[in-house]
Amino acid sequence: MNTEPAVRARDLHFAFDDTPVLHGVDIDLPWGAVTAVAGPNGAGKSTLVEILAGVRTPGSGSVERADAVALVVQRPAAPDTLPLTVRDVVTMGTWDARRTRSQRRSQVEEALQRVDLADLADRPFPALSGGQRQRALLAQGIARQARIFLLDEPANGLDTASRARTRAMLAAEAARGAAVACVTHDDVSIQAADLVVRLENGRRVL
Numbered sequence: 001m002n003t004e005p006a007v008r009a010r011d012l013h014f015a016f017d018d019t020p021v022l023h024g025v026d027i028d029l030p031w032g033a034v035t036a037v038a039g040p041n042g043a044g045k046s047t048l049v050e051i052l053a054g055v056r057t058p059g060s061g062s063v064e065r066a067d068a069v070a071l072v073v074q075r076p077a078a079p080d081t082l083p084l085t086v087r088d089v090v091t092m093g094t095w096d097a098r099r100t101r102s103q104r105r106s107q108v109e110e111a112l113q114r115v116d117l118a119d120l121a122d123r124p125f126p127a128l129s130g131g132q133r134q135r136a137l138l139a140q141g142i143a144r145q146a147r148i149f150l151l152d153e154p155a156n157g158l159d160t161a162s163r164a165r166t167r168a169m170l171a172a173e174a175a176r177g178a179a180v181a182c183v184t185h186d187d188v189s190i191q192a193a194d195l196v197v198r199l200e201n202g203r204r205v206l
C-alpha cells in the first residue's frame with residue numbers, strides 16, 4: 001500500500017475579492033479511503049475541493065496531486081438541448097491519444113456498469129436526475145482512469161436512495177484503491193466515511 005497521500009495540501013489560503021474564505025487549511029487525502037468534508041454552509045468546503053482539484057488557484061499554499069483527478073461538481077450544467085447521451089459523456093473521459101477504439105469502448109461500458117448506468121446509456125444526459133448525472137460524471141472519471149475522485153455533493157436536491165447509491169459507488173472505488181473526498185451535509189455519509197474533515201469559517205476544526 002502506498003503510504004504517500006494521493007493529495008497533500010498545506011497552508012491553503014483563499015479569498016473572493018476582499019472576503020477571506022480559507023485560512024491556512026492543511027489536508028491529506030489517503031489512497032484507499034473515503035474522506036468526508038463536512039461543515040456548515042459557507043464554511044469553504046466547495047472552495048477547498050475546487051482548489052484540491054486544481055480548478056481554482058489558492059491565494060497561497062501548496063497542493064500536490066499524485067495522480068489524475070476527477071471532479072464531480074454540484075450541479076453539472078446541461079442545457080436541455082445538448083445532444084449528448086450518457087454514453088457520450090462517459091466517452092469524453094477516454095479522449096486521449098493513448099487508447100485504441102476497442103479499449104475505449106470496453107472502458108466506457110465497464111465504467112457505465114460500475115456506476116449502474118448501463119441501462120440508461122442511450123438516454124440524453126440532460127434527462128437524468130441530479131444523482132444520475134453525478135454518477136455519469138463519476139463514470140467519466142473511471143473511464144479516464146482517474147485515481148482521485150473529488151465530489152461536491154449538493155446540500156439538497158438528492159434523495160436518500162440516490163445518496164446511498166453514490167455512497168456505495170464511492171466506497172467501491174476506494175476499495176479499489178482510489179482516493180475519494182466528498183463534500184457532504186448528510187449525517188449518514190459522514191458516519192460511513194473512513195475519515196472526516198470538518199471546516200468552520202474557513203478553518204479545519206477536525
Ligand SMILES: Nc1ncnc2c1ncn2[C@@H]1O[C@H](COP(=O)(O)OP(=O)(O)OP(=O)(O)O)[C@@H](O)[C@H]1O
Pocket residue numbers: 016019021039040041042043044045046047048155
Ligand atoms: N464566486 C464567489 N464569489 C464571492 N464569494 C463566493 C463565491 N463563491 C463562494 N463564495 C463565498 O465563499 C464562502 C465559502 O463558500 P463555499 O461554497 O466554499 O462554502 P461551502 O462550505 O461549500 O458552502 P455550502 O455548504 O453552502 O455549499 C461563502 O461565504 C460564499 O458566500
